[in-house]
Amino acid sequence: MSPxxxxxxxxxxxxxxxxxxxxxxxxxxxxDPQEATGLSIAxxxxxxxVSEPTVNRLCRTFGVKGFPDFKIRLAQSMATGTPYISQSVxxxxxxxVYTDKIFSSAIASLDATRRKVNPTMVEKAVDFxxxxxxxxxxxxxxxxxxAQDAQHKFFRFNxxxxxxxxxxxxxxxxxxxxxxxxxxxxxxxxxxxxxxxxARLAREAGAVTIAVTAPDSPLSDEVSMALxxxxxxxxxxxxxxxxxxxxxxxxxxxxxxVILRRGEDFQDxxxxxxxxxxxxxxxxxxxx
Amino acid sequence: MSPxxxxxxxxxxxxxxxxxxxxxxxxxxxxDPQEATGLSIAxxxxxxxVSEPTVNRLCRTFGVKGFPDFKIRLAQSMATGTPYISQSVxxxxxxxVYTDKIFSSAIASLDATRRKVNPTMVEKAVDFxxxxxxxxxxxxxxxxxxAQDAQHKFFRFNxxxxxxxxxxxxxxxxxxxxxxxxxxxxxxxxxxxxxxxxARLAREAGAVTIAVTAPDSPLSDEVSMALxxxxxxxxxxxxxxxxxxxxxxxxxxxxxxVILRRGEDFQDxxxxxxxxxxxxxxxxxxxx
DNA sequence: GATTTTATGTAGTATTATTACATCAATTAC
DNA sequence: GTAATTGATGTAATAATACTACATAAAATC
Numbered sequence: 317m318s319p320x321x322x323x324x325x326x327x328x329x330x331x332x333x334x335x336x337x338x339x340x341x342x343x344x345x346x347x348d349p350q351e352a353t354g355l356s357i358a359x360x361x362x363x364x365x366v367s368e369p370t371v372n373r374l375c376r377t378f379g380v381k382g383f384p385d386f387k388i389r390l391a392q393s394m395a396t397g398t399p400y401i402s403q404s405v406x407x408x409x410x411x412x413v414y415t416d417k418i419f420s421s422a423i424a425s426l427d428a429t430r431r432k433v434n435p436t437m438v439e440k441a442v443d444f445x446x447x448x449x450x451x452x453x454x455x456x457x458x459x460x461x462x463a464q465d466a467q468h469k470f471f472r473f474n475x476x477x478x479x480x481x482x483x484x485x486x487x488x489x490x491x492x493x494x495x496x497x498x499x500x501x502x503x504x505x506x507x508x509x510x511x512x513x514x515a516r517l518a519r520e521a522g523a524v525t526i527a528v529t530a531p532d533s534p535l536s537d538e539v540s541m542a543l544x545x546x547x548x549x550x551x552x553x554x555x556x557x558x559x560x561x562x563x564x565x566x567x568x569x570x571x572x573x574v575i576l577r578r579g580e581d582f583q584d585x586x587x588x589x590x591x592x593x594x595x596x597x598x599x600x601x602x603x604x
Numbered sequence: 605m606s607p608x609x610x611x612x613x614x615x616x617x618x619x620x621x622x623x624x625x626x627x628x629x630x631x632x633x634x635x636d637p638q639e640a641t642g643l644s645i646a647x648x649x650x651x652x653x654v655s656e657p658t659v660n661r662l663c664r665t666f667g668v669k670g671f672p673d674f675k676i677r678l679a680q681s682m683a684t685g686t687p688y689i690s691q692s693v694x695x696x697x698x699x700x701v702y703t704d705k706i707f708s709s710a711i712a713s714l715d716a717t718r719r720k721v722n723p724t725m726v727e728k729a730v731d732f733x734x735x736x737x738x739x740x741x742x743x744x745x746x747x748x749x750x751a752q753d754a755q756h757k758f759f760r761f762n763x764x765x766x767x768x769x770x771x772x773x774x775x776x777x778x779x780x781x782x783x784x785x786x787x788x789x790x791x792x793x794x795x796x797x798x799x800x801x802x803a804r805l806a807r808e809a810g811a812v813t814i815a816v817t818a819p820d821s822p823l824s825d826e827v828s829m830a831l832x833x834x835x836x837x838x839x840x841x842x843x844x845x846x847x848x849x850x851x852x853x854x855x856x857x858x859x860x861x862v863i864l865r866r867g868e869d870f871q872d873x874x875x876x877x878x879x880x881x882x883x884x885x886x887x888x889x890x891x892x
Numbered sequence: 893g894a895t896t897t898t899a900t901g902t903a904g905t906a907t908t909a910t911t912a913c914a915t916c917a918a919t920t921a922c
Numbered sequence: 923g924t925a926a927t928t929g930a931t932g933t934a935a936t937a938a939t940a941c942t943a944c945a946t947a948a949a950a951t952c
Binding site: 353354384385387388389391392394405407409410411412414415416418419420422423426427429430433435436438439442457458460461462464465468469557560561564565568569572573576 | 641642672673675676677679680682693695697698699700702703704706707708710711714715717718721723724726727730745746748749750752753756757845848849852853856857860861864
């Protein structure tokens with residue numbers, strides 16, 4: 317994010333450190349930012365009961381070129397700014413408040429990742445996955461559930477897929493890998509000793525290894541290619557929440573990539589899998 | 605949304621119905637909208653190889669006052685417009701595009717749910733969970749991974765926790781439930797026959813049953829209380845993606861609720877669990 | 893209470909956008 | 923095939939808007 321991105325937030329937090337006149341302007345803006353984006357410097361000055369240069373100076377205080385530029389930043393930050401700020405839960409929060417905070421944090425994390433994901437790497441991972449003879453998902457702890465989820469998704473592609481969360485099984489499977497196998501290693505930190513060693517074993521055995529992990533971690537040095545994701549650890553204070561959602565979504569992206577690579581015919585196959593569930597259900601919900 | 609809100613989208617859809625010169629301008633804008641918000645009418649005209657009034661006319665075509673106003677609408681629609689609209693992936697999408705679409709859809713789903721969650725129900729579920737003698741998470745298929753994830757989260761609370769994705773095991777466990785047990789049943793559709801029956805068994809055995817499922821589904825009638833979530837099925841065409849993220853996040857909310865209910869002392873306990881992982885890791889990453 | 897510093901406003905200047913009009917190209921009518 | 927009309931585009935003047943340099947007023951410091 318560029319420095320002056322969350323202009324509205326900046327404006328309200330910096331309110332105290334402004335001059336009296338500049339503060340008047342800031343308050344008028346905060347009072348109705350939408351309106352403010354439509355005003356000329358003259359009208360805004362008038363409403364704030366200050367002179368035009370004062371408005372101009374306020375703008376420059378926030379590191380923008382001038383008033384028109386300021387309005388544009390304002391417009392941007394209104395849409396994207398206020399919501400979705402990763403907030404820590406407070407011990408006194410009511411259900412409504414912490415529910416909102418957790419959802420907002422989840423959204424903020426996904427949004428942050430959305431912009432950071434490297435499409436070239438995604439493409440590359442999809443290349444490997446769609447050519448794999450066998451796919452193995454390895455994840456321990458919370459990543460174990462992610463691995464299981466991935467298995468449940470990739471089995472639809474008519475490739476043998478396994479998921480493990482037990483280090484011993486992983487180790488055995490890794491050693492037994494052959495050329496054509498693709499191993500996806502899931503680790504939030506990329507620093508778990510077992511995981512790193514298992515990745516190495518798999519690679520030595522001839523498998524392509526893909527890590528979904530933190531940037532510049534020991535694990536990402538050890539694999540064929542790394543999909544690097546940054547989780548804002550501040551909200552994951554006591555358990556992994558954000559990092560796991562990010563991994564899951566990224567795996568959704570990879571699965572989607574594989575589907576697209578397979579072409580349209582393949583989508584019939586997927587539809588038939590979904591259809592096979594119908595008999596296990598009550599009444600409606602067939603959805604084409 | 606006001607008429608001229610999705611300016612970028614409008615711009616690309618209306619591209620064909622524009623004059624030759626105006627189209628040139630539109631293309632320059634679409635090519636780099638961010639950049640365009642920073643240009644003067646003169647520079648934009650130059651880059652588009654048209655005259656300034658042409659640019660001005662284009663702006664008016666989209667029902668805005670003038671060029672500066674246009675830039676502001678553009679800025680807004682960049683932030684709010686494209687994103688967070690649940691878009692289907694197209695077979696011709698490049699990696700960058702489908703990555704963005706999937707993340708955006710995930711965000712859109714979470715955002716939609718965020719506003720629909722009933723805090724009273726959350727509160728109630730937290731009440732049950734924090735008083736439970738034992739917690740059982742049941743989920744089949746993709747919900748199986750969610751159940752496993754939940755187990756991994758709730759085991760930290762010093763309560764016996766089990767997770768199952770096998771209907772037979774679920775059934776046995778359900779029948780063996782006793783007063784004081786809490787069963788959380790995860791089902792996207794709430795219509796899987798097995799799941800519904802298992803929920804009934806558990807309740808008859810004396811357990812409190814909580815469903816995380818679709819509103820007004822057979823399952824939600826069968827349980828002690830239901831946390832109802834609506835997944836936008838349109839993006840989950842071939843596999844459950846959004847619905848699963850929503851369930852996970854909702855379980856994060858419940859876990860957080862339990863933590864808060866336990867009070868500050870309990871947070872030391874959580875910290876010590878996290879600390880216990882340190883030895884399995886390489887070097888840094890202790891985080892307090 | 894005098895002096896310096898900081899804040900704010902005034903008036904002129906520069907930039908930027910808009911309008912009115914002219915020219916050119918394309919289409920249609922003859 | 924040419925003339926007339928319509929629509930598209932550009933030129934140049936005008937108007938609106940924002941910016942700068944400077945002056946004045948207020949506050950803070952000595």
